[in-house]
Amino acid sequence: MIRGLVAALLATVATPALAEDVTSPDGRIVATLDVDNDGVPYYRVMRDGAEVIAESDLGFTFTDAETMRRNFVIENAVTATHDDTWEQPWGERRFVRDRHNELAVTFRETRDTSKRALTVRMRVFDDGIGFRYEFAESADMPVANIAEELTEFAIAGDGTAWWIPGGDWNRYEYLYNETPITGVSIAHTPMTVRLDNGTHLSFHEAALVDYSGMWLRRMDGRRFRAMLAPSSRGAKVVREGAFETPWRTIRIADGPDGLVESNLELNLNEPNKLGDVSYFEPAKYIGIWWGMIRGDWSWAQGPKHGATTERAKEYVDFAAENGFRGVLIEGWNYGWDGNWFGNGRDYSYTRSYPDFDLEEVAEYARGKGVRIIGHHETGGNIQVYEAQLEDALDLYQRLGVDVIKTGYVADAGGIISCNADIADPCEGEVYEWHDGQRQVQHHLKVVQAAAERQIAINPHEPVKDTGLRRTYPNWVAREGARGQEYNAWGRFANGPEHDPTLVYTRMLSGPMDYTPGVLGLVGAEGVPIASTKAKQLGLYLAIYSPIQMAADFKESLAEHPRELDFIRQVPADWAESHLIAGAVGDYAIFARKDRNSEDWYVGGVNDATERTVTLDFDFLEDGQTYAATIYKDGPEATYLTDKRHDIAYETLSVAKGDRYTVRLAPGGGMAMQLKRR
Structure with a gap:
């Protein structure tokens, strides 16, 4: 259900090198896009007349082209307003209001050797800002091999930060540090900040598609710079033709309630592309899981094997008696024997261990009004998983399994992928980061393939959430902490x-x-x-x-x-x-x-x-x-x-x-x- 008003675009042409401002609908936040004396594009954010984000540079470095940083002027600017309310098929709230003002500024290089253009689109909401880069198709750079973003976040005041380390082996699974802002090193997002004046901020990104995840690296003082997750190719991001980056987002609130209740990242994602997703039913579940986690049972075969037909039926009975819709069953399939961590070469997603009959358990559950929650652990080996993905999803669809928990247990740089330089079928392995571009592509591939079969996905050891559940509502949850x-x-x-x-x-x-x-x-x-x-x-x-x-x-x-x-x-x-x-x-x-x-x-x-x-x-x-x-x-x-x-x-x-x-x-x-x- 869509309600509200979407205002018409209001086009304006800016005088080169003059700052362009965009203000939040309530008038409290003002964001500026401009260039400095060296032609370096930057942005700045004010709130209630006080600086929140000081002058922060924008730009890129490439592996095979000159840096996009200096010698820019403002070529033109376009403004727009937007106000509507959209309905979530499920969520923390049913209706979400999307009210913002927008400014898109195109920066043009002035050097004789290069006239490249870069558009920065800034949206300002009452609860924060989001901006992204937009590259038009260009004969001068048909392929963008991005080495790094030069996006900065210069926090204007002192305060406290809550953060976990980025670029370390255990992905996002750390206890949070509470330090002064100046005590941060490299942080994953979201990173939360409470300024000494009480203002609350959260730094994150939205709509992470076909791009590497962003970390935040403190450069000096309270100035941070984007740092993209690495890639085996050298270039951290490779994109052809016209493309857009994810949105870089900053929630801004008077207190913790405003921070928590913000819908900023959801509003910066595209609307639902899947249509009717009523096949997904929000619900509670139990599972054959805690016993493996504690070591009472095993995922692997043997006397302690957890996922047996008998135990699965017992959990189905308990679910039916107590109103739980689902039963998660882990360790039912071949591949868990030996060292599967960061390996995953032996997984089969269609072949059950001898003491577990998937067909029998699924039929038994259906008779009790209970749904099996499927499980696909990859050990970080997306090459093996993608080769079996269609067959694995078809099997679950046939058996009525409509939610799958996926897993990617491997160290941060331990995702096993195909060597892109070898023709299909892949004959070589390369190792990628959990939140690099290749893994971002993989997660969306799984979600889209599952949606075709009306199956919901809940990944563990995932790429962080960036609001894509709005666009793909079968992406229902994840771990990521x-x-x-x-x-x-x-x-x-x-x-x-x-x-x-x-x-x-x-x-x-x-x-x-x-x-x-x-x-x-x-x-x-x-x-x-x-x-x-x-x-x-x-x-x-x-x-x-x-x-x-x-x-x-x-x-x-x-x-x-x-x-x-x-x-x-x-x-x-x-x-x-x-x-x-x-x-x-x-x-x-x-x-x-x-x-x-x-x-x-x-x-x-x-x-x-x-x-x-x-x-x-x-x-x-x-x-x-x-x-x-x-x-x-x-x-x-x-x-x-x-x-x-x-x-x-x-x-x-x-x-x-x-x-x-x-x-x-x-x-x-x-x-x-x-x-x-």
Whole structure:
């Protein structure tokens, strides 16, 4: 459903070398595009009359052409306005308003040896900016072999940054650093910044298609420069003819709520290209997974093999009895024996291990009204996966498997691809980065092939989310951060501050398959998890995904019937979502409205600091009362002791204007169901 008004384009011609400005619809943000005295293109961002992004250079270097940096003038400028509202088929909110003003400036070189042109398109929203480069088809440069972008982000004030290292072996799976801005080295995006004046910023990108992912490298002081993920070819990006880069984005907000509730990257992506995607149903699932993560079972064949026909049927039975739509089954196929990490040469995506009958399990699940969630681990070997992709997807389509979790377990530069210099079929291997151009191309290929068969994709060890779920709504979630699995591998391996930090960093890019619901709070060999029981429920509100797992063993879930009841009922699809209390890295409490009823859910997560929070119910409908069922940390709850299971329950009646005060334990959280009477 599309509503609203799209204004007509207003074309203007600029005088060469004069600055061009574009202002946000509310008038608070002003972005400038200009050239300096050396003809270097740059941009600058002001908010409420104060500089937020100081003069920041724009440009490119190439492997086989002169640098695009100096000797430019402004050739022309075109402006536009836009205001409409579009509907998400699923998401944190049903309707998204896209209101922005746009400026497209074409810079032209003045040297006798080169007259190349470069267009920078800047869109300014009330909640930030996005800009991209546009290259026209050119006989002088029919192929662009990009060595690096020279895009800068010069942060104008001091502040604190939350970031993870870019270009390191473990992809995005790190605990977040909290440092002064000047303490950042090379960072993945999103990178979140809180300036000393309270302004909140997030640096990221949108619509990452056929291009390398962008890291941020601090040059000096508070000045950062784009750094593209490497490629085996030398050139980090190779593009033919006319093309556009991804959008470089900066969310700008007064506080954490504005940062979290922004739709900036979604609005910078193209509309849905797939049409009707009602075949995807947001839902919750369980799976044969936690036992492998903890080491109780194995993915490989042998006496500990997890994915047996018998165990799969038991999990299907539990799902059917408790209202879970899906059952994830990992380790069912050949290829897991031996060293598959960063290898993947032996995987078959159509051949089951002898003790697992895929056809039988799929038929059994259908009879119970349950869907199997498929699994394709590649070990980072996209050459092997792409060779089998069509057959693998056809098999799942025939069996009614309509969601697939893919995996790319390999070190950052360990993606195995075809040697582009060898004619097909590929006879050689090269190694690519997880977020390089080749892997970006691969992920979209999988998503598009799955869409043809009405299958949704949830990649782990992925390329980061950049809002492409708007264009390809079967791209429903991904991992792309340090998930719940780390809790199984060491005492407090994910510290209590990790979850509330994710809300303001990783989650700004899109849905995450974090795998909450480990109610037993125990990892491998009995190691405790840095969480209370109430926090495991709060994760369903804090870490959004349209597919939410109850990750624990089915026996453990059954041992906590009241908590299991909440997990059964909490939706995975929302009409509205609001951050009603929180601070970056400290805590986060959301209010979310069910898309399919008038009910609301409130909940979230806390760090290691005990705190008391007062919640306002101003989001509720006027004149209505709601029956509240509350799950909260008990009086002795703390992640530090065996009291982490201490949980309290409460019921009361609430209405708009009421307030509720709740204790959040160290490593704690809370959840609340509000049913309209």
